[in-house]
Amino acid sequence: MTTKRWKIVIEYNGGAYYGWQKQPDVPSIQQAIEEALYKFCQQKIAVQAAGRTDAGVHAWGQVAHFDLDYGDRSLTGYDLAKAINAHLRPAPISILHAEEVDNEFHARFGAHNKMYQYRIVNRAGFLGLDQGRVWHINRALDAGAMNEAAQVLLGQHDFSTFRDAQCQAKNPVRTLDRISVTARPYDAHGGQEILIEAEAMSFIHHQVRNIVGTLILVGEGKWSADDLRAALEAKDRTKGGVTAPAEGLYLVRVEYNV
Numbered sequence: 408m409t410t411k412r413w414k415i416v417i418e419y420n421g422g423a424y425y426g427w428q429k430q431p432d433v434p435s436i437q438q439a440i441e442e443a444l445y446k447f448c449q450q451k452i453a454v455q456a457a458g459r460t461d462a463g464v465h466a467w468g469q470v471a472h473f474d475l476d477y478g479d480r481s482l483t484g485y486d487l488a489k490a491i492n493a494h495l496r497p498a499p500i501s502i503l504h505a506e507e508v509d510n511e512f513h514a515r516f517g518a519h520n521k522m523y524q525y526r527i528v529n530r531a532g533f534l535g536l537d538q539g540r541v542w543h544i545n546r547a548l549d550a551g552a553m554n555e556a557a558q559v560l561l562g563q564h565d566f567s568t569f570r571d572a573q574c575q576a577k578n579p580v581r582t583l584d585r586i587s588v589t590a591r592p593y594d595a596h597g598g599q600e601i602l603i604e605a606e607a608m609s610f611i612h613h614q615v616r617n618i619v620g621t622l623i624l625v626g627e628g629k630w631s632a633d634d635l636r637a638a639l640e641a642k643d644r645t646k647g648g649v650t651a652p653a654e655g656l657y658l659v660r661v662e663y664n665v
Contacts, residue, residue, distance in 0.1 A: 409476055409477065409478055409479060410474050410475065410476045411474070411475060411476075411477070411507050412472055412473070412474050412475075412507070412508050412509065412510050412512055413472060413473055413474075413475055413484075413487060413505055413506070413507055413508065414470065414471075414472050414505070414506050414507075414508045414512060414514065415470070415471050415472070415473075415487075415488065415491075415502050415504065415505045416468055416469070416470055416502070416503045416504040416505075417436070417440070417466060417468075417469040417470070417471060417500065417501070417502055417503065418466060418467050418468070418469075418500070418501045418503050419436055419465060419466050419469065419499060419500040419501070420465055420499035420500075420539075420540070421436065421460060421461075421462070421463050421464045421465045421466070421653070422463055422465075422499075422539045422540075422654060423499070424436050424439075424462065424463075425462045426459060426460055426461045426462045426463075426464065427456050427458070427459045427460045427469070428459045429441070436456075436460070436469075436500060437454055437456065439495060439498050439500055440454050440471070440491065440495070440500065440502075441453070441454055442494075443491045443492075443494035443495045444473070444475075444491060444494075446494040447490045447491060447493075447494055448475065448477065450475070450476065452473045452474065452475060453473065454471050454472070454473045455471060455472055455473065455513070455514050455515055456469060456470070456471040456514055456515065457469060457470040457471065457514045457515055457518045457521065457658075457661040458515070458518075458521060458610075458658060458661070460656075460658055461612075461613075461653055461656075462653060463652070463653030463654050464653045464654075464656045464657070464658070465540065465654075465656065465657045465658075466657060466658040466659075467524075467657055467658070467659050467660075468503075468658060468659050468660045468661060469658050469661070470514050470518070470661040470663075471514050472508065472512055472513065472514040474510075475487075484504065484505035484506040484507065485505070487502075487505040488502040488503070488504060488505040491505075512663075514661075517663050517664070518608070518609075518661050518662065518663060519608055519662060519663060519664055520584070520606060520607070520608060520660075520661070520662040521606065521607060521608070521609065521610065521658065521660070521661050521662075522604060522605070522606045522658075522659045522660040522661075522662075523604070523605050523606075523610070523615045523656060523657065523658055523659060524602055524603070524604050524656075524657045524659045525542070525602070525603040525604075525605075525615060525616070525619045525651065525655050525656050525657070526540070526541040526542070526600060526601075526602060526655045526657070527541060527542045527543075527544055527548070527600070527601040527602075527603070527619075527655060528541045528542070528543050528544070528593055528598060528599075528600055528601075529544050529545075529546075529547070529548050529590075529593075529598065529599045529600070529601055530543075530545065530593060530594065530596075530597065530598030530599065531545050532594075532596070532598065539654050540654060540655075541600070541654065541655050542619075542651055542652050542654065542655035544623070546627060547627075548599075548601060548623065548626035548627065549625075549626050549627075549628065550588050550589060550590035550599070550601050550626065551588075551590075552625050552626060552628070553588040553601075553603075553622045553623075553625050553626045554587060554588035554589065555632060556622065556625045556630070556631065556632035556635045557586045557587070557588055557603075557618075557622060557625075557635075558586070558632075559632055559635055559636045559639065560583050560586055560618065560635070560639060561583055561584075561585070561586060562582060562583065563580060563581070563582040564580065564581070564582075564583070564639060565579050565580050565642050566579050566580070566581050566583075566611055566614055566639070567579045567642040567643065567644065568617075568621075568638050568639055568641055568642055568643055568644055568646055568647045569611075569613070569614045569617035569618050569621070569639075569644075569647055570611045570612065570613070570614065570617070570644060571611075571612040571613035571617070571644075571650070572644065573612065574611050574612035574613070575612070576611045576612065579611055579642075581607055581608075581609060581610060581611060581614065582607060582608065583605060583606075583607050584606045584607050584608075585604070585605065585606040586603070586604065586605045586606075586618075587602075587603070587604050588601065588602070588603050588622065589601070589602050589604075590602075601626075603615075603618075603619050603622065604659075605618065613650055615656060616650050616651040616652075616653065616656060617644075617647055617648070617650050617651070619651035619655070619656075620647070620648040620649040620650050620651040621635065621638060621647045621648035622635075622648070623648060623649075623651075624648050
């Protein structure tokens with residue numbers, strides 16, 4: 408056996424998929440990549456991702472690993488990524504990088520930091536180019552107030568207020584290492600793009616999307632930072648805001664110890 412473990416970095420538009428995880432009778436990112444691998448090497452290979460993104464969620468930097476027996480033939484990371492991509496087209500999934508790693512590497516259990524970004528376009532005009540890739544909100548939002556309030560979420564907390572009812576995690580306690588809300592021009596006519604970024608070792612189900620939906624209340628002037636803190640301390644999902652749509656969320660980066 409000449410099995411080697413490979414790490415890949417993946418970009419995808421999740422709009423047409425029911426999330427990362429393979430499921431019966433519906434398209435998934437995992438299934439698409441495994442089918443591409445089979446077409447390349449005629450082997451049924453299981454691909455393990457750093458995180459199981461939900462239906463409709465996108466990625467700029469998803470990380471996964473798999474074991475491939477390619478015999479004694481030479482195979483570079485560049486050639487492997489090129490081959491998988493050839494079999495993925497025209498799906499909106501791209502292998503950005505591939506490299507051989509130690510057999511102890513694990514995309515999920517070895518990750519020590521994940522960064523998510525949520526994109527909001529804040530303007531009156533309807534979206535032409537970014538439909539399905541951002542949350543369009545036509546009510547004015549104060550990104551500065553959102554950023555200031557968001558800092559109360561930093562550190563270790565019971566995030567039950569921002570936890571999906573179907574979350575299977577045994578413990579709702581997580582440590583949020585960084586959260587920021589910034590705004591930049593989106594068009595030449597006053598439209599703004601608001602970016603919400605969150606970093607942590609791990610997140611519970613819908614945590615980022617529920618935080619975003621709650622921060623909207625701050626941006627609209629309906630809530631203060633104290634209201635956000637009270638919601639966090641309530642440990643009650645009904646005390647938080649709405650769940651932001653999946654289409655605005657991106658898994659940007661996954662980090663590992665060298």
